[in-house]
Amino acid sequence: MLGMLNSAAAGATTVLITGADRGLGLEFVRQYAARGEAVIATCRTPAQATQLTALAQLNAAISIETLDVSRDGDIRELAAKYRGRPIDILINNAGITGRKADNTLGSFSREGFNEVMNTNVYGALALSEALLDNITASRQKKIIALTSGAGMIRVLPRMPLIPMNYSVSKAALNLAMRALGIELGSRGVIVGLVGPGSVDTDMYASAQADYKFAFKPIARAESIHGLIGAIDLMDQARAGQGVNNYDGSIGAW
Ligand SMILES: NC(=O)c1ccc[n+]([C@@H]2O[C@H](COP(=O)([O-])OP(=O)(O)OC[C@H]3O[C@@H](n4cnc5c(N)ncnc54)[C@H](OP(=O)(O)O)[C@@H]3O)[C@@H](O)[C@H]2O)c1
Numbered sequence: 001m002l003g004m005l006n007s008a009a010a011g012a013t014t015v016l017i018t019g020a021d022r023g024l025g026l027e028f029v030r031q032y033a034a035r036g037e038a039v040i041a042t043c044r045t046p047a048q049a050t051q052l053t054a055l056a057q058l059n060a061a062i063s064i065e066t067l068d069v070s071r072d073g074d075i076r077e078l079a080a081k082y083r084g085r086p087i088d089i090l091i092n093n094a095g096i097t098g099r100k101a102d103n104t105l106g107s108f109s110r111e112g113f114n115e116v117m118n119t120n121v122y123g124a125l126a127l128s129e130a131l132l133d134n135i136t137a138s139r140q141k142k143i144i145a146l147t148s149g150a151g152m153i154r155v156l157p158r159m160p161l162i163p164m165n166y167s168v169s170k171a172a173l174n175l176a177m178r179a180l181g182i183e184l185g186s187r188g189v190i191v192g193l194v195g196p197g198s199v200d201t202d203m204y205a206s207a208q209a210d211y212k213f214a215f216k217p218i219a220r221a222e223s224i225h226g227l228i229g230a231i232d233l234m235d236q237a238r239a240g241q242g243v244n245n246y247d248g249s250i251g252a253w
Contacts, residue, residue, distance in 0.1 A: 012037055013032075013037045014037070014040065014085070015038070015089045016089070016091065016131070017032075017039065018043075018092055018093050018123070020042055020052055020064075021049035022051070022201070023201035023220070024201060024223065025041075025094065026052060026055075027220040028224055028227075028228070029055060032228065033055065038061045040063055040082070043066070044066070044067070049064065052064060065078055067127075069092075069123030069124070070123055076130065082134055084137075085134055086135075086138035087138055088138040088142065089144060090127065090131055090144065091144045091145075091231075092124035092128070092145040092146065093146050095169075095203070096115070096119050096203075098112050098113075098166060100163075103163040103166060103210075104164070116165040116168075117168070117169050117172065119169075120169035120173055124145050124176065124177070125176055132189075136187055141188050141190060142190045142192065142231065143189060143191045144191075144192050145173055145193055146195075147174055147177075147193045148166070149215075150163060150166055150170055151170025151171040151174060152171070152243075153171070154252070159211065159213070160211065160214065161210075163210070174193055177193050178191070185236060190234055190239050191239060192231070192234040192239040192244055193239075193242075193253065194245070195244070195245040197226075197245065198215035198218065199220055218246075223246045224246075225246075226246030226247055226248065230244040230246065
């Protein structure tokens, strides 16, 4: 924590990442920390986050915080702890697909739908709202969210099976973030959607098994290197054009 405050005082960029204990979130931590940024790495259960803890032990600019984005109490506590601390980039990365049955026509469940929407959409909105003062006080003022081709209507015909709740949640996330960006534009806040591609993570592996995804996955390091580049370049114009993809392209949402 002390190292991080020093980094902040020295003018390093501060990045807060949700779902930072594995997958794309962990890779964001690794790459942002490697280039010298101060990283607030949040996850649901720090005690089980062995890889993240190992990274933080090697780099004092990484601090680990507890955050379940579906819990208002966690969001409130985190915001209170960081009150007054500028946060340049908030990365809303945490996400779930939900159980296959809940996503499948014939066995939809309201509870399953709500769980995915609550995590993937409201979690990002609530955290963005709670940290808004931190973001507006920073130099970069960026709110980022990870979206998916599964939430794009033009991609759906190419999917053998559609994870209904997940797809709906990412389409809703796109609209929510775009609406937030339009509302916050006059305050200099940039709200951008980024597309990681199909990436070799736990989520991809289970989606491939459950939904027969045929998209060939790329490595996490490649995806996140590209996404960090896209976030560096993100401005109001690029945020307004569509999804800023890891490969530098901008696609319609
Ligand atoms: N991988 C892909 O091909 C791909 C493609 C498009 C978009 N995305 C998006 O990229 C993001 C990261 O995906 P991934 O592939 O890295 O998935 P992953 O390997 O399944 O990791 C998901 C992360 O989200 C966290 N999480 C889930 N629910 C949470 C909650 N309520 N509060 C806080 N954290 C929570 C998980 O924490 P726990 O360890 O505690 O479960 C984990 O850290 C997601 O938003 C996903 O939709 C991924």
